[in-house]
Amino acid sequence: MTYNRVILTMTGLALAAALLLNFITFQPNRIAPGQEISLLTAAGLPATLLLMALLGLMAALSWRPSRDRYLTLLLLTTLTLIGLPLAVASYAHQHLPADMPYARVGLGSGFWCMGVFLALLVVETSQRLAQQYRLVGMQWLVTAATVIGLWLLGHSGALDRLSLLQEYSQRQAKFAAELQTHLLLAGAAVLIALLCGIVLAIAAQASVRLRQPLFQLLNLLQTIPSLALFGLLMVPLSYLAAHSPLLQALNVRGIGWAPALIALVGYSLLPITRNTFVALQEVPAQVLDAARGMGMAPMQIFLAVRLPLALPVIIEGIRITLIQAIGLTSVAALIGAGGLGTFIFQGLGQAAMDLVLLGAIPTIVLALLADVLLGLLTRLCHREPTP
Amino acid sequence: MTTASTRQWPVALLLSLTLLLLVTLSLPHWHGLFHWLQPDSKQVIYNRDGFFTLLGSHLLLVLSSGLAASLTGIGLGLWVTRDSGRDFLPLVSTLASVGQTFPPVAVLALAVPALGFGFKPAFFSLLLYGLLPVVRNTIAGIQGIAPAVQEAAQAMGMTPWQQLWQVELPMAASVIMAGVRTSLIINVATATIGSTIGARTLGDPIIAGLINFNLAYVVQGALLVGLLAISLDSLFDYLGRRLYSAAEGH
Amino acid sequence: MIELDQVSKHYGDSIAVNSLSLTIQAGDFCVFIGTSGCGKSTTLRMINRLIEPSHGHIRIDGEDIAGLRPELLRRRIGYAIQSIGLFPHWTVARNIAVVPQLLGWEPQRIRQRVHQLLELLHLDPAQFADKLPAQLSGGQAQRVGVARALAADPNILLMDEPFGALDPITRESLQAEMLRIQAELHKTIVFVTHDIDEALKLGNRIVVMDQGRIIQNASPQQLVQHPANDFVANLIGQQDRGLKAAACTTVAELLQPARMPLPSDQPRLHGSDSLKLAVSQMLWHKVDCLPVCDDSGQVIGELSMQRILEQQP
Numbered sequence: 032m033t034y035n036r037v038i039l040t041m042t043g044l045a046l047a048a049a050l051l052l053n054f055i056t057f058q059p060n061r062i063a064p065g066q067e068i069s070l071l072t073a074a075g076l077p078a079t080l081l082l083m084a085l086l087g088l089m090a091a092l093s094w095r096p097s098r099d100r101y102l103t104l105l106l107l108t109t110l111t112l113i114g115l116p117l118a119v120a121s122y123a124h125q126h127l128p129a130d131m132p133y134a135r136v137g138l139g140s141g142f143w144c145m146g147v148f149l150a151l152l153v154v155e156t157s158q159r160l161a162q163q164y165r166l167v168g169m170q171w172l173v174t175a176a177t178v179i180g181l182w183l184l185g186h187s188g189a190l191d192r193l194s195l196l197q198e199y200s201q202r203q204a205k206f207a208a209e210l211q212t213h214l215l216l217a218g219a220a221v222l223i224a225l226l227c228g229i230v231l232a233i234a235a236q237a238s239v240r241l242r243q244p245l246f247q248l249l250n251l252l253q254t255i256p257s258l259a260l261f262g263l264l265m266v267p268l269s270y271l272a273a274h275s276p277l278l279q280a281l282n283v284r285g286i287g288w289a290p291a292l293i294a295l296v297g298y299s300l301l302p303i304t305r306n307t308f309v310a311l312q313e314v315p316a317q318v319l320d321a322a323r324g325m326g327m328a329p330m331q332i333f334l335a336v337r338l339p340l341a342l343p344v345i346i347e348g349i350r351i352t353l354i355q356a357i358g359l360t361s362v363a364a365l366i367g368a369g370g371l372g373t374f375i376f377q378g379l380g381q382a383a384m385d386l387v388l389l390g391a392i393p394t395i396v397l398a399l400l401a402d403v404l405l406g407l408l409t410r411l412c413h414r415e416p417t418p
Numbered sequence: 419m420t421t422a423s424t425r426q427w428p429v430a431l432l433l434s435l436t437l438l439l440l441v442t443l444s445l446p447h448w449h450g451l452f453h454w455l456q457p458d459s460k461q462v463i464y465n466r467d468g469f470f471t472l473l474g475s476h477l478l479l480v481l482s483s484g485l486a487a488s489l490t491g492i493g494l495g496l497w498v499t500r501d502s503g504r505d506f507l508p509l510v511s512t513l514a515s516v517g518q519t520f521p522p523v524a525v526l527a528l529a530v531p532a533l534g535f536g537f538k539p540a541f542f543s544l545l546l547y548g549l550l551p552v553v554r555n556t557i558a559g560i561q562g563i564a565p566a567v568q569e570a571a572q573a574m575g576m577t578p579w580q581q582l583w584q585v586e587l588p589m590a591a592s593v594i595m596a597g598v599r600t601s602l603i604i605n606v607a608t609a610t611i612g613s614t615i616g617a618r619t620l621g622d623p624i625i626a627g628l629i630n631f632n633l634a635y636v637v638q639g640a641l642l643v644g645l646l647a648i649s650l651d652s653l654f655d656y657l658g659r660r661l662y663s664a665a666e667g668h
Numbered sequence: 669m670i671e672l673d674q675v676s677k678h679y680g681d682s683i684a685v686n687s688l689s690l691t692i693q694a695g696d697f698c699v700f701i702g703t704s705g706c707g708k709s710t711t712l713r714m715i716n717r718l719i720e721p722s723h724g725h726i727r728i729d730g731e732d733i734a735g736l737r738p739e740l741l742r743r744r745i746g747y748a749i750q751s752i753g754l755f756p757h758w759t760v761a762r763n764i765a766v767v768p769q770l771l772g773w774e775p776q777r778i779r780q781r782v783h784q785l786l787e788l789l790h791l792d793p794a795q796f797a798d799k800l801p802a803q804l805s806g807g808q809a810q811r812v813g814v815a816r817a818l819a820a821d822p823n824i825l826l827m828d829e830p831f832g833a834l835d836p837i838t839r840e841s842l843q844a845e846m847l848r849i850q851a852e853l854h855k856t857i858v859f860v861t862h863d864i865d866e867a868l869k870l871g872n873r874i875v876v877m878d879q880g881r882i883i884q885n886a887s888p889q890q891l892v893q894h895p896a897n898d899f900v901a902n903l904i905g906q907q908d909r910g911l912k913a914a915a916c917t918t919v920a921e922l923l924q925p926a927r928m929p930l931p932s933d934q935p936r937l938h939g940s941d942s943l944k945l946a947v948s949q950m951l952w953h954k955v956d957c958l959p960v961c962d963d964s965g966q967v968i969g970e971l972s973m974q975r976i977l978e979q980q981p
Contacts, residue, residue, distance in 0.1 A: 151513070154509060365614070394523070566750060
C-alpha cells in the first residue's frame, strides 16, 4: 500500500465541506431564519488559507504511511478540531453587534460535516496505529485533548454567542434536572430488568418447556414500537390510577414515569435475559464436568465457575440494553416522563433547531459513553487473571 | 427437497396480517369501546386521515427507506469486502457498529436542521439508520464464509462475479436477511416517531392523542402500529425459515 | 509437464519462496514436503496463480502461465484441499459439477460425469449425489473433494494437504484410493504434505523444502537411502528408517521363484505389498519365508527374510 486511500478521501471530503457548504449561520434572534456565512467570510483569508494548508498537509501524510506520519496526522487533526470552534468564536467576537443581545451564531452544515470527516479520520488513523504498530487507544487521547480544548474555550466565554450554548444557559437548571431524570429512568429500567432477567435466564435454563414461550413473548415485546407500547400502557395505568388511592399517592398516572418505566423494563428484558441465558449456556461442558469431578457443590459451581465465566457476555447484554434504554427514554418524553427527549420534542414543536440539538447531542453522548464504559468493563472481565 | 416445511401454512403471518387488515377496516366503527375509554370527549375516532391512508403512508415510508437502505447497505458491505474497497473495511465496520449506539430519535431529530420537516427528513434518517444493521450483517455474512470455501471457489476457476453470485451471496443470504429484518423493525418504530417531524404515519393519532389528552386516539394508533410491526416480523420469520430450508436443501 | 524457473515469492521483507527451479514431468506424482512455513503451499498455489510469483516464470507444457487468464488456467487444473473447501450450500453432485458448469458442458454430460466420478471414488451415486456436505463424514467429504478436482478431467491435479484432517484409518484408505486412481488415470499430481510416511507412500518424486528452497529432489528410495543432509535425515527419522526404506519397495521387486511347496495355512503376500508389510508378517508368524501370489490367488513365487536383508543397504 503506497498511500492510505481512506485518509485521502476523508481529507478531500473535509476540504469540499469547508469550501462548498456554509460554515456558520447568523441569526438576529432565536426564531428568525439564519443567514448563511461561508468559511472565508467567517474566518477571514489568513485563517482559511491556514485550514487549507493543514488539510493539504494531512492529505500529503497519507502517502507511504508510517507510524510517525500517522501520529503527525492525529496531532494535526486534533489541532483542526479545536481550531474550528475557535474560528466560530473569533467571528462572533468581531462581527456580532453588541447592541443586539439576541443575535447569535449557529453552526452550519459545513462545520458539522468537517467535524464528522475529521472524526472519521481520527477513527481510521488510530485503528491503523493499533493494528499495524500496536499503539492502542490513540483515539481516546485525541478525544480527551479535543474535549479539554472545547471546555477551556467554552469556559473562557468565547463561545457564549453560540446559539446552542445560549439555549443551554437559558435553561441550565432544567437541563440538569432532565439529564438526571433521563439517567434515573434508563438506569432504573436496566437495573430492574437485570434482576428479573437473571432470574428468567436461570429459569429458562432449568426448564426447557419454559424456554420457547418465554423468548417468544420477549421477542414480541421487543417488536412492538416504543411509542405504541407507551400508548397501550396508558390504558390500564389510567384505569388503575383512577381506582386506587395508593397509586394516586405514588403519582402513578396514565402518563408520566410509570408507563415509561414499565415499557423500558419490558424492552430491556429481552437483551438481558437472552445474553444471560446464552452466557450461562455456553460455559464449556468439560469445565463444569471438571468442577463436579473435583467435588464442588451445585451452588459452588454456579458462583465459582458458571457466573465468572459467563460474566463478560452478561455485561455485553447490559451494554446493549443500556444503550437501547437511553435511546428509548428520549421517546418517553412524549408521554410526559421527562428526560432529554423533552428538549428534542419541544424544539421540534417550536421549530427551534438549537433546542433540538440540546436534547439530541447529549443523548448521543450518553449512549456513546455507555458503550465505551461497559465495553471497557467487558474487556476487563475477559482479561485472564494474572497470577 | 421435501416440501413438507414449505407447504406448511405460515399461521402467525396470516393471523397477524388478517388482524391488521380487519382492525384497520373496522376501527372507525368501534365507537362504543372508545367512548368508554374517553367518556368526556365527543370525538373518539381519529378522523384527520383515514386509517388506511395512514397505514399506507407509514408502509410507504418504511418500505421505501428500507429498500434504499438494503440496496445501499448490501452494496457498501460487498464493496468493502472486495479488493477495491478493502481499505475502507475497518472504518466502515467501526462506523456501522458505533452508529447503532446512536438513539434513533436523535438521528430523526438531527435530520430536521438539515432537511426541514416532512417526508424527506424522515426518509433520510430512516435510510441512514436502517443502513447500519444491513452493512454490519453483510460484512459479517461475507466474513463468516470459511476462507477455504472462498479459496476453493477461486481455485475452481470462478471469476470474481461468479464467486460473488454463486458462492458468497447465497452463503451470506440468511445473515444479510437478518440485517434487513432488524433494520425494518427498528424503522417501523422510528417512523412512528416520524410524526413529530411532520411525516404522515400511524404515529399521527398517537401524537394527536397525547397532545389533546385523548386516550382513544393513542390506542388506535398504537394498536395499528403494533400489529404492523408484528406482521412484518412474522413475514421475515417466514421468509427467513424458507431461505434457511432452501439453503439446507430439505 | 510443469516447469518452475527461478520462482520467488516475497511478502514485504520476508521471503516465502526463494528462487526455486523445478521440473515436474507429465505423469509424475510429485510430493512437496517440509515443515510449516517452508514455502511448499505457496509454491503449489503459484502453479494455479492463487498466488502470483514476485519473480520467475512458471510454464505448463511449455506455455508461460503468466500470459493466461487466471480463471481459464484454473479450470484446466484440478485442486483439492481439506474437506472444508466444499461449498456447504450445494449438494455433492452440484459441488462436483462446478468446473464442468463453468466450462459450459451440456447438462446431460455433466450428469454422466458426476455419476462416473462418484463411482470412481466408491461413493454410491444414488445415495450421495443429493446429500449436502454437512451430511458427509470426513472421509466421504474428502472423496467428494477429490472427485470435484477430477471433474473436468484436468491433466494436472494440485492437492494441498488434502488428507490432513482425517483420522489415520480413513487417511490410509484414501491414500490407497489415490494410488489406484493415479495408476488408472496417469495425471500429473503435485501433492503437499508434512507427513513423511504419506510422502513416501504416494510420491514417485519427493521434493523436500526448507526456508523457501529445495533441499532435496529425489525418488522415495533415494531419499531414504541417501538423505542430502541432516535436515532430510531428521525428517525421515533416524530410528525407523529401515522400516521406511522397506515401505518404499514392493514385494514384486524382490520376488524369487518358489523353491518348494509352502504350507497352505500360511498367510500370503501380494506383489504390490511393501517390504515393510512382508517383514511385519514374517515377524508375527515367526517364519522367514512367505509365498507370494497374484490377484487370482495363484502362487507366483516366494520372498525370504534372507533376500530382504541382502537387498537393504
